[in-house]
Amino acid sequence: xxxxxxxxxxxxxxxxxxxxxxxxxxxxxxxxxxxxxxxxxxxxxxxxxxxxxxxxxxxxxxxxxxxxxxxxxxxxxxxxxxxxxxxxxxxxxxxxxxxxxxxxxxxxxxxxxxxxxxxxxxxxxxxxxxxxxxxxxxxxxxxxxxxxxxxxxxxxxxxxxxxxxxxxxxxxxxxxxxxxxxxxxxxxxxxxxxxxxxxxxxxxxxxxxxxxxxxxxxxxxxxxxxxxxxxxxxxxxxxxxxxxxxxxxxxxxxxxxxxxxxxxxxxxxxxxxxxxxxxxxxxxxxxxxxxxxxxxxxxxxxxxxxxxxxxxx
Numbered sequence: 001x002x003x004x005x006x007x008x009x010x011x012x013x014x015x016x017x018x019x020x021x022x023x024x025x026x027x028x029x030x031x032x033x034x035x036x037x038x039x040x041x042x043x044x045x046x047x048x049x050x051x052x053x054x055x056x057x058x059x060x061x062x063x064x065x066x067x068x069x070x071x072x073x074x075x076x077x078x079x080x081x082x083x084x085x086x087x088x089x090x091x092x093x094x095x096x097x098x099x100x101x102x103x104x105x106x107x108x109x110x111x112x113x114x115x116x117x118x119x120x121x122x123x124x125x126x127x128x129x130x131x132x133x134x135x136x137x138x139x140x141x142x143x144x145x146x147x148x149x150x151x152x153x154x155x156x157x158x159x160x161x162x163x164x165x166x167x168x169x170x171x172x173x174x175x176x177x178x179x180x181x182x183x184x185x186x187x188x189x190x191x192x193x194x195x196x197x198x199x200x201x202x203x204x205x206x207x208x209x210x211x212x213x214x215x216x217x218x219x220x221x222x223x224x225x226x227x228x229x230x231x232x233x234x235x236x237x238x239x240x241x242x243x244x245x246x247x248x249x250x251x252x253x254x255x256x257x258x259x260x261x262x263x264x265x266x267x268x269x270x271x272x273x274x275x276x277x278x279x280x281x282x283x284x285x286x287x288x289x290x291x292x293x294x295x296x297x298x299x300x301x302x303x304x305x306x307x308x309x310x311x312x313x
Contacts, residue, residue: 018059021046025068032070033161045069078136080122081113088150088295092127093159093287095120096152096295101273101302105142105151120153129156140164141174141240146274148303149176150282150295162287167240173283176235176245177224177299179276179306180254181263183231188222191248195241204261205243207251217241219248227310230257230268246275257306268313270306278303 025037025046032040038056040046046053047067048060060066086098104111107118120137121128128137137153138160154160166172195217196208208214218238225232231254235245246262249255255263259275267276283294299307 018061020056021048021053021058021060021066022056024060025066029068029070033157035161036157040068040070078107078118078121079113080125081118082122083114083119085119085123086297087123088297089293091286093156094152094154094163095124096150096282096293098297099143099148099151099279101146101148101300104145105139116151116153124155127155138163141167143279144243144246144275144277146272147277147279148297148300149279150297151279152282152284152295154287159287163284166284170238171285173281174237174240174279175281175283176237177278177280177303178233178235178245178249179227179257179303179310180231180233180249181257182229182254183226184221184223184233184252184254186223188220191217191219191221191252193217193248193251195244195247205241205247207247215239215241217244217248219245221252225307227307228313230310232307245277268306268310270302270309272302272306276303276306 022034022037022041025040026032026034029037041056042054044052044054045068048058049065086100087095088098089096099105099116103116104114105116107113107115117137117139124137137155138157140152140154140160140163143149143151152163154163163172167174193207194210194214195205196212196214198204198206199208210216216239220236220238222234223231224234237244241247243262246256246259250259250262256275256277257263258265258267258272263275278299279297280299281294281296283292285291286293
């Protein structure tokens with residue numbers, strides 16, 4: 001079954017009344033991204049004046065009649081799972097949630113079920129209009145398994161492309177709180193060191209020169225509270241490399257408390273599932289209305305208990 005959309009070009013957007021077919025479809029059918037529009041054109045799903053047009057750069061004018069046959073999104077291969085989610089904000093385009101420790105975002109070896117994607121498939125159901133023609137949630141960014149806090153997921157392809165573009169352009173603001181070992185001498189600073197796959201430990205990342213395959217990674221940080229030989233630090237990501245804050249904290253000489261990969265794994269007597277790192281705030285622009293949306297997640301109980309204990313030392 002297909003959804004047939006018939007439109008007549010009604011606005012003059014370029015010189016002499018013409019505009020590109022792919023651009024016009026993306027602007028007119030708001031559920032489609034330009035990339036998706038191009039694929040539909042290439043697949044022969046678009047007709048101009050009753051004739052199939054497979055040229056995405058074809059120019060159309062105000063008198064043209066456009067028909068777009070949009071196939072229904074095919075079901076995702078994963079089985080939805082009824083896993084409770086802590087939703088911070090939700091509408092028909094996106095949702096923000098507070099991810100708990102222990103939850104993996106995507107299915108991966110060792111984690112075939114119980115992931116955030118499984119939970120989103122169940123929670124969103126038919127609201128997922130499809131990404132690339134597949135009925136699935138759009139994962140905009142990730143958090144490590146044991147990093148808690150705010151994440152955003154897209155329900156539509158348009159929302160996914162918009163949110164990804166905001167992160168790439170650094171207009172989305174991602175803020176974290178972490179408890180680090182030791183006491184930084186400065187009150188704030190910036191770490192600008194490239195990150196890449198560790199040459200010996202393939203599951204870990206490291207500071208890798210650009211010429212050796214590392215990618216630019218920039219983390220801004222500032223001291224929030226000094227706790228003897230520990231410090232509560234606020235981090236802001238300018239880039240989003242795998243394990244970025246954890247790698248940069250270790251590089252600074254102050255690894256995240258409880259980090260099993262880049263620190264000692266010790267957590268001052270409080271049992272933590274992993275690193276004491278929490279994405280506490282995410283600020284972005286709504287992909288349709290452009291309104292500013294901020295999602296905030298309180299510190300998880302174990303991090304609060306750790307802070308309370310450190311304040312008594």
